[in-house]
Amino acid sequence: NAGVTQTPKFQVLxxxxxxxxxxxxxxxxxxxxxxxxxxxxxxxxxxxSASEGTTDKGEVPNGYNVSRLNKREFSLRLESxxxxxxxxxxxxxxxxxxxxxxxxxxxxxSVL
Amino acid sequence: SQKIEQNSEALNIQEGxxxxxxxxxxxxxxxxxxxxxxxxxxxxxxxLLxxxxxxxxxxxxxxxxxxxxxxxxxxxxxxxxPADSATYLCALDASGTGFQKLVFGTGTRLLVxx
Numbered sequence: 001n002a003g004v005t006q007t008p009k010f011q012v013l014x015x016x017x018x019x020x021x022x023x024x025x026x027x028x029x030x031x032x033x034x035x036x037x038x039x040x041x042x043x044x045x046x047x048x049s050a051s052e053g054t055t056d057k058g059e060v061p062n063g064y065n066v067s068r069l070n071k072r073e074f075s076l077r078l079e080s081x082x083x084x085x086x087x088x089x090x091x092x093x094x095x096x097x098x099x100x101x102x103x104x105x106x107x108x109x110s111v112l
Numbered sequence: 113s114q115k116i117e118q119n120s121e122a123l124n125i126q127e128g129x130x131x132x133x134x135x136x137x138x139x140x141x142x143x144x145x146x147x148x149x150x151x152x153x154x155x156x157x158x159x160l161l162x163x164x165x166x167x168x169x170x171x172x173x174x175x176x177x178x179x180x181x182x183x184x185x186x187x188x189x190x191x192x193x194p195a196d197s198a199t200y201l202c203a204l205d206a207s208g209t210g211f212q213k214l215v216f217g218t219g220t221r222l223l224v225x226x
Contacts, residue, residue: 004155042116042201042216043156090155100146101214103155
């Protein structure tokens with residue numbers, strides 16, 4: 001998954017705690033995405049950013065906020081974590097032709 | 113309702129055989145469909161994209177077909193190898209306006225035995 005770096009790789013939170021998942025790319029692409037992946041469900045889009053300075057809601061945005069800090073970085077914040085947010089989170093970027101997504105290696109989050 | 117379906121049961125095949133995975137969809141008219149490979153603990157990796165006006169696409173041992181009448185895509189791996197063992201995801205463009213409307217299937221796990 002070269003080019004898209006996610007931190008942390010693992011995190012355990014208690015209900016109500018907050019945290020920020022970080023994503024950085026070195027491929028100089030405009031569009032960045034945050035997905036969650038749950039067993040028995042396909043990847044679902046949480047938020048996306050078509051370009052620096054813009055963000056939009058995806059399919060499942062409730063309980064999350066995002067920041068497109070600059071062209072390289074797109075962060076996902078959980079203000080008050082809930083057990084339903086236990087999931088694997090992936091950041092992705094679209095290539096310049098918009099024909100493929102490059103994914104990071106994911107963050108496994110458990111909310112107790 | 114709109115659905116994209118992949119066989120949730122794992123596909124077990126012997127090395128050297130052709131693996132065929134299926135992706136069916138309903139109530140979508142995608143401009144294209146993609147296939148990704150996902151290994152445990154890793155993010156998906158893009159394999160192939162096929163457009164609505166293309167019947168078939170090949171890349172090395174991979175072949176994808178797209179039948180917009182049947183609303184189905186088939187993903188073939190010929191001369192399969194144990195290293196091909198992974199989960200394969202299909203994804204379709206639900207709106208034609210970009211990846212913000214990309215819909216993923218749940219994936220099919222492929223196990224290739226030596």
